[in-house]
Amino acid sequence: MQIDPLLLVTDIKGAATAILGKDVTTITGFSNRQINGLATQASLVATGVANGEIAGDTLTFFLDQLIDLTENFVKTMVGLLIVTIEKIWNAIVKVIWSAIEKVAGVVLPVPNIH
Amino acid sequence: MLKKTSLPARIIAIGLALSFAVSCTVKLAPSYDEKIATGLTTALKESLILFAALEEGAPAESLPARKTACNSLQGTLEALRIQLKARPVPDTKYLDNAKKLLRERGLDAGSGNDPTDGALRGLLGIVAEIKRLDNAQGLSKTIVAAHRNAMILYFDQAITYESFLKR
Numbered sequence: 001m002q003i004d005p006l007l008l009v010t011d012i013k014g015a016a017t018a019i020l021g022k023d024v025t026t027i028t029g030f031s032n033r034q035i036n037g038l039a040t041q042a043s044l045v046a047t048g049v050a051n052g053e054i055a056g057d058t059l060t061f062f063l064d065q066l067i068d069l070t071e072n073f074v075k076t077m078v079g080l081l082i083v084t085i086e087k088i089w090n091a092i093v094k095v096i097w098s099a100i101e102k103v104a105g106v107v108l109p110v111p112n113i114h
Numbered sequence: 115m116l117k118k119t120s121l122p123a124r125i126i127a128i129g130l131a132l133s134f135a136v137s138c139t140v141k142l143a144p145s146y147d148e149k150i151a152t153g154l155t156t157a158l159k160e161s162l163i164l165f166a167a168l169e170e171g172a173p174a175e176s177l178p179a180r181k182t183a184c185n186s187l188q189g190t191l192e193a194l195r196i197q198l199k200a201r202p203v204p205d206t207k208y209l210d211n212a213k214k215l216l217r218e219r220g221l222d223a224g225s226g227n228d229p230t231d232g233a234l235r236g237l238l239g240i241v242a243e244i245k246r247l248d249n250a251q252g253l254s255k256t257i258v259a260a261h262r263n264a265m266i267l268y269f270d271q272a273i274t275y276e277s278f279l280k281r
Contacts, residue, residue, distance in 0.1 A: 076229035
């Protein structure tokens with residue numbers, strides 16, 4: 001009994017695509033909300049500056065905050081992508097392990113380094 | 115390529131496979147914590163209630179009530195930051211590899227790992243600023259709108275990330 005490499009590749013692609021499809025929707029939605037929100041924030045600050053309501057220390061606060069909001073948006077995106085990478089990595093391992101199990105004829109516990 | 119053979123040979127093959135696979139499944143992100151997720155929802159509700167009151171205006175006579183609401187929200191957010199610090203962090207070796215992969219593709223998270231902590235820090239900054247302005251010059255409509263929008267963005271970051279950890 002042998003492992004069919006072509007079938008294994010198909011199974012791996014299937015596992016990865018299933019995860020990516022769902023996660024990409026969530027991540028894209030989040031990204032769109034954040035980008036629109038940041039644009040709104042910039043516009044509100046500009047309005048406040050134009051009508052004199054935002055100046056001095058208050059303006060400094062809002063400008064620093066815009067940088068912080070953007071940096072944390074990127075940090076969150078990286079966090080979401082890392083979770084997706086983890087899910088795909090582990091799904092691929094399970095597909096490979098299952099293929100080895102079928103050939104070995106025994107149930108193998110998937111080792112992990114959690 | 116593995117063939118069906120004798121039991122000892124199979125055991126040797128399994129041993130070999132296990133020794134090669136010593137770093138199989140990994141954990142690159144923290145585990146989902148229901149208490150943190152619930153805590154964020156509570157904090158969001160408190161924030162929205164505060165801003166609903168602010169949008170109606172911020173007269174001097176209701177300053178003590180707003181101070182109490184701000185202090186309560188501050189306490190909730192600081193408690194969440196402490197809970198976060200107690201959360202176990204995954205092995206950084208594999209996390210660093212994943213981050214390197216993303217950096218090479220133009221996504222640099224910079225130093226510091228937890229986006230939820232970054233969001234909570236930002237939210238605490240908003241509460242402090244509202245308290246400062248309320249005591250000093252008052253809170254205009256535009257300033258309230260800007261703080262509310264920033265608050266929603268920070269909560270979106272934290273809540274989206276924490277929900278995503280449920281896997």
